[in-house]
Amino acid sequence: MPRGPLLVVGGAEDKLRRRTILQRFVDLAGGPDARIAVIPTASSLGPEIVEVYDALFRSAGAGEVVAVRPENREDSHDPALVERLDSCTGVFMTGGNQLKLSSIVCGTPVGEAVRAAHHRGAVVAGTSAGASIQSSHMVAFGVGGTTPKQRMTQVAAGLGLIDSTVVDQHFDQRNRYGRLLMIVAQSPQLLGIGVDEDTAAVVEHVEVDGEDHELLSVLGRGAVTIFDPARLTTNAYEARRSAPLLASGVVLHVLPEGSLFDLTTRSLVPPEAVVDPGEADELAAAGSDLRALARDIAAGDASPGALRRRRARSQVRPAPRDAHDLAPDLAPDLAPAAPTTGGDPA
Amino acid sequence: MPRGPLLVVGGAEDKLRRRTILQRFVDLAGGPDARIAVIPTASSLGPEIVEVYDALFRSAGAGEVVAVRPENREDSHDPALVERLDSCTGVFMTGGNQLKLSSIVCGTPVGEAVRAAHHRGAVVAGTSAGASIQSSHMVAFGVGGTTPKQRMTQVAAGLGLIDSTVVDQHFDQRNRYGRLLMIVAQSPQLLGIGVDEDTAAVVEHVEVDGEDHELLSVLGRGAVTIFDPARLTTNAYEARRSAPLLASGVVLHVLPEGSLFDLTTRSLVPPEAVVDPGEADELAAAGSDLRALARDIAAGDASPGALRRRRARSQVRPAPRDAHDLAPDLAPDLAPAAPTTGGDPA
Incomplete structure (x- = not known):
């Protein structure tokens, strides 16, 4: 069974106007066929936050939304909660305190049910605390x-849906460069991933040339x-x-x-070259005009006046093209062959 | 003539308690033989700020402090100001508005006199605005x-004492990661250098194996x-x-x-390995004990009791040594051979 996509959201995803991220989550969960389990355990709010996401997911077309709200490790052994996770097509973990969330669910049947949902192909999303875990x-x-300074942050164990990584959120807005750098400096086998607000890292497993690659695409404003x-x-x-x-x-x-x-090769998949349609049209026009000029020259019919007039007609608007042409080649060693299957449908 | 050292200070250098940076500047300028020219043009204050630095530099042992305070480009052609720069052993540019400073001095006799001072071996220092320029x-x-976001900052031309670079200051305190990254993304031939407050990048030209290398060392709290x-x-x-x-x-x-x-090879000069004296003593003791043990074993004299007692005597305090041993080898390609002459006398 293929592993499901992960949506790692940096917090403060737009809930009012441009709901790109929440809509993508509902679509990945199956839209009208979606059965979404909301885990609000990180939050100090309970039913209120579930009600908000219930309304948001239903207005985005989700078929069903259920709450899975363990408030202590005892609750996280409740078979009724596990059953809700076992039958869902999507899991959404809210923001709040990630250490509360991990302390209550990690290493319990509820925590294992979230992992199992990911491994059977369900989409697992989380925002802020729900991203970190x-x-x-x-x-x-x-x-x-x-x-980065010694002791500026603490590391605990997360759910491990993404291996060998540490995720931080509200990255730009709360200036968390230093603490994420401190963690990877102490643990250089980890990849540090910082996600801005109203932004999602979408992590998907894709087969490339017969090998499993973990691809990360980006959605949202940051x-x-x-x-x-x-x-x-x-x-x-x-360091002291x-x-x-x-x-x-x-x-x-x-x-x-x-x-x-x-994430598997730790390198950017080079963006496809984008052709500016206006520029292509101009080049085609100039090309046909230059071919006419070559014929005229061959026929001895190229007076200075004709050349000037022709040049005025074929003038190509100046544009700074160097960067366009060079950019994709700047980092050849860092850029792997493009995967045969894209990770992001957008 | 060798180029003089540069002190690129990130602003808010300690003026009351730990005056490491200001002291280093005065020492490099010659201490009692120093003749220091203070350029306060970036500041909206005038004589007041010169008075502060005058008192600081004199209390740090400087022989003489003079003011060079052009307030417009006309002033920057004043031969009296140029003469003060031509006869100084150190130049100090204060904080304030770097665009005011560069607009008034760059491309004028005063600006050229600062460059000439650097090229004849005088120390040139600047804090905040005086660093950027x-x-x-x-x-x-x-x-x-x-x-990094498009249009989050503007670039102007500086004095060019450090080639192919762009310097930013108050780097940690004002969270300037993004804007420095924006600049180097648009100009990948530049090296971006961000300096924290109460911290100095000391840039010196040093001959290494017959070649001129520009070395950067770090002084201060950040x-x-x-x-x-x-x-x-x-x-x-x-990007739009x-x-x-x-x-x-x-x-x-x-x-x-x-x-x-x-800065010439764009790589870290690997730190020298530091030996913990306590650990060296322990290893020596354990080694001599183990040699005794080997002799005992060879002589058939190693009873279980003797081994236990010996192990207790030779016990080495457990310490996480892996990182110690590995760290210098982690980045062999990034680490050049250590230069024959160190760049930082500290």
Whole structure:
């Protein structure tokens, strides 16, 4: 059975105007056939937050919405809650306190049922706290700031739906560069993934040339930032108290909507070249005119006046094309062959 | 004539308690033999700010402090101001508005006299605005934020004391990751250098194996962050309005105090291994004990009781040594051979 898609949402997804992310979630869950389980455990609110998402998902066309709301580890052994997860096509974990959520569900039948839903192909989404818990290693809490400093954050274990990663959210809005860098400096086998507000990392398993690749695409208003510390040099094992950390050689990827990143090869899937239709038309016109000019020259019929007039007709509007032409070739080593199957239908 | 050292200070250098950076500047300028020219043009204050630095530099042991305060481009042609710069051993440019500073001095005799001072070996320092102006390309102004977005900042031309770079300051405190990334995404031939408050990047030209290398060392409480976009893939040439930018493959270096970075090869100079004296003593003791044990075994004299007692005596305190052993080898390609001459006397 193929693993289902994951929606890792950076918090504050638009609920009023541009509901791109919530709509994508409902569509992936099956639209009118969707049966969505909402887990509001991270939140200090209970029925209220479920009511909001119930209304949002139904207005986006979802068939059914049920609540799965364990409030302690005992609840997380309730077979009735497990049954709701076993029969759903989508799971949505709300924001709140991710350490509350992980403390209550990780390593319980409810937690295992979320993992099982992902492994049988259901879509699993979470926003803010519900995003953090999806990674193998979870930011428990910490402070903001750009420069990584020793002890600025704590790591706990997450649900592990995405292996070898640590996810942070509200990334731009709460300035969490430093704490995510601190974590990957201490654990260079992890990939750090920071998701901005009203932005989703959509993670899907896709077969490319017979191999399973985990592809990440981006949806929404902000960006997804990836820190790859594989080639890092650091002093994180000996920096004292709250000293700034040495973290040299981290590879950084900032990915806005429309980007596609291969988590398996840790590289950008190069964007397809976009042809400007106006430019193509101009080139075609200029080309046909130049062919006419070549014929005239061959026939000895190219007076200076004719050349000037022709040049005026065939003038191509100047445009800064260098970057257009060069950009896709700038990072040949980083860019793998495009996968045969795209990860993002958008 | 060798080029003088540059002190690129991220603003808010400690003036009351730990005056490491200001002291280093005065020492580099010659201490009692120093003749320091203070350029307060970026500031909206005039004599007041010169008085503050005059008192600070004199209390740090500087022989003489003079003001060079052009308030318009006409002033910047004043031979008396140029003469003060021509006879100084150190130049200090204060904080304020870097676009005011560059508009008034760049391309004038005063601006050329600052460049000449650097090229004849004088130390040139600047804090905040006075830091920004030292690079070839200067952040004119812009907004904060972690995620790089189109149009979030403007670039103007700086004094060009450091080639092919753009310097930003108050980097952690004002969250300027995004705007520095935007600039290098649009200009991938530049190295982006972000300096935290109360932190200095000390840039010195050092001959290594007969070649001139530009080395950057770090002094102070925060870190210096370097973005190397040489292998970048970006959409910065076509991103619309204020859209987040694609910036994939940027190499990131966060450098705290004590780090040494080669701007010429764009790589970290690997830190020297530090041996923990306690651990060395323990290993020596354990080694001599183990040699005794080997002799006993060879002599058939190793009873279980003798082995237990010996093990208790030779017990090495457990310590997480893996990172110690591995870290210097993590990034062999990024790490050049250590230069024969260190760039930082500290």
